[in-house]
Amino acid sequence: xxxxxxxxxxxxxxxxxxxxxxxxxxxxxxxxxxxxxxxxxxxxxxxxxxxxxxxxxxxxxxxxxxxxxxxxxxxxxxxxxxxxxxxxxxxxxxxxxxxxxxxxxxxxxxxxxxxxxxxxxxxxxxxxxxxxxxxxxxxxxxxxxxxxxxxxxxxxxxxxxxxxxxxxxxxxxxxxxxxxxxxxxxxxxxxxxxxxxxxxxxxxxxxxxxxxxxxxxxxxxxxxxxxxxx
Amino acid sequence: xxxxxxxxxxxxxxxxxxxxxxxxxxxxxxxxxxxxxxxxxxxxxxxxxxxxxxxxxxxxxxxxxxxxxxxxxxxxxxxxxxxxxxxxxxxxxxxxxxxxxxxxxxxxxxxxxxxxxxxxxxxxxxxxxxxxxxxxxxxxxxxxxxxxxxxxxxxxxxxxxxxxxxxxxxxxxxxxxxxxxxxxxxxxxxxxxxxxxxxxxxxxxxxxxxxxxxxxxxxxxxxxxxxxxx
Numbered sequence: 001x002x003x004x005x006x007x008x009x010x011x012x013x014x015x016x017x018x019x020x021x022x023x024x025x026x027x028x029x030x031x032x033x034x035x036x037x038x039x040x041x042x043x044x045x046x047x048x049x050x051x052x053x054x055x056x057x058x059x060x061x062x063x064x065x066x067x068x069x070x071x072x073x074x075x076x077x078x079x080x081x082x083x084x085x086x087x088x089x090x091x092x093x094x095x096x097x098x099x100x101x102x103x104x105x106x107x108x109x110x111x112x113x114x115x116x117x118x119x120x121x122x123x124x125x126x127x128x129x130x131x132x133x134x135x136x137x138x139x140x141x142x143x144x145x146x147x148x149x150x151x152x153x154x155x156x157x158x159x160x161x162x163x164x165x166x167x168x169x170x171x172x173x174x175x176x177x178x179x180x181x182x183x184x185x186x187x188x189x190x191x192x193x194x195x196x197x198x199x200x201x202x203x204x205x206x207x208x209x210x211x212x213x214x215x216x217x218x219x220x221x222x223x224x225x226x227x228x229x230x
Numbered sequence: 231x232x233x234x235x236x237x238x239x240x241x242x243x244x245x246x247x248x249x250x251x252x253x254x255x256x257x258x259x260x261x262x263x264x265x266x267x268x269x270x271x272x273x274x275x276x277x278x279x280x281x282x283x284x285x286x287x288x289x290x291x292x293x294x295x296x297x298x299x300x301x302x303x304x305x306x307x308x309x310x311x312x313x314x315x316x317x318x319x320x321x322x323x324x325x326x327x328x329x330x331x332x333x334x335x336x337x338x339x340x341x342x343x344x345x346x347x348x349x350x351x352x353x354x355x356x357x358x359x360x361x362x363x364x365x366x367x368x369x370x371x372x373x374x375x376x377x378x379x380x381x382x383x384x385x386x387x388x389x390x391x392x393x394x395x396x397x398x399x400x401x402x403x404x405x406x407x408x409x410x411x412x413x414x415x416x417x418x419x420x421x422x423x424x425x426x427x428x429x430x431x432x433x434x435x436x437x438x439x440x441x442x443x444x445x446x447x448x449x450x451x452x453x454x455x456x457x458x459x460x
Contacts, residue, residue, distance in 0.1 A: 112353065123342065148401075148403035148404050149404060151397075151403075152394065152397050152398075152403075152404060152409075155393065155397050156390050156393045156394050156397060159389055159390065159392075159393035160386050160389065160390050160393075162389075163385065163386045163389035163390075164382065164386050167381075167382050167385050167386060168382075173378035173381075173382075174378050174379060174382060178427060179382075181427075182423060182424070182427055185423040185426070185427075186419075186420055186423055189416075189419035189420060189422065189423050190416055190419060190420075192419065192455060192458070193412060193415040193416055193419050193451065194412070195458055196415070196451065196454035196455055196457075196458050197408060197411075197412055197415075197454070202458055221423065221426065224426035224427070225422060225426055227426075228422065228425055228426050228432060
């Protein structure tokens, strides 16, 4: 009897997970405002009332789907602490654009805000992903207590990566591979400006950059800038 | 008699404008969620039902206040097409931070989204201000039809300016005057990265930068970066 109970409980959770997966797929390809519970029910092969049995409404299902997407994205930020920093950041950028590519319309709708997506739960999820990105970068920079200027550079670069992805999704006029490199270059450029204003920041960047190879993305930027200036 | 009609109509519009001013003041200093119609009525020296006579609800009054703030901010982007570009951009950054300083909590609440502020009208107003900023910058760069890469640099720098302002408001750990200069430097750095990736963008930047003086903000950045590298 106890196994039966266990099996039944797993069934509920499995069904919930299946619904979340179906909903995430739909919310990824169209704005959440345009996705109905009927559609989700039909895509999951169950009745509309049964959807409501598992989730009280579309918002709660949307939030569950968003939570899964947020976990997925935060997981992509994790990178071994090995090798040059520029190459690590470039690998993360590739995974970030994979994610953005995969969830394009849903990502745009979420980040641009709007009636269905501006709840305090969705905002908290977005902030948690930003914080995960921030924590990863700071840990790769090897900084225990980031000075205010470094925090500003990292957080503002994260917002730059978001907006670059949103602009890319709106027409895809620049190839994503170029934007991935450009964002790594932007990080170096913003860090250099920060370092030019703040000695503590300059010390962090000197330590980090001394191991960068000439053929990595940071070295590539220096070569490009020198050829631009000449 | 016709003058009487005119005077009465002006009274209505004046009262609306007064209410918008009072509401903007309150919405600037606290999150809109925390401001009640009662408070607005009391600050305007009129009764609560009279507020509803002019505005059907808090959202419409909030949107009217936001429209005034948006017009104010867009007006601050306008700068004569005279003198070096770096100095022009620095003057605009000063006026932008004046605005952010003046409307701090309201600006934060608006840009961070949330139940009271995520309507399609508020989103459209934010987009209109971003577009005004974009149009101004492109016109100062003297570009008729911006290539995709230039558009990306300008739009992503605008989002960087927004997020820098939001991070500054959250604790004001870095003096705003330094951030104003740093944002001008960030523009130069992001434009340089864009130019390092795209010949069309490089041509625009070479033309623009040839008139920059050594003691302007762009020249200052070059001096700082050289001293950093040495």
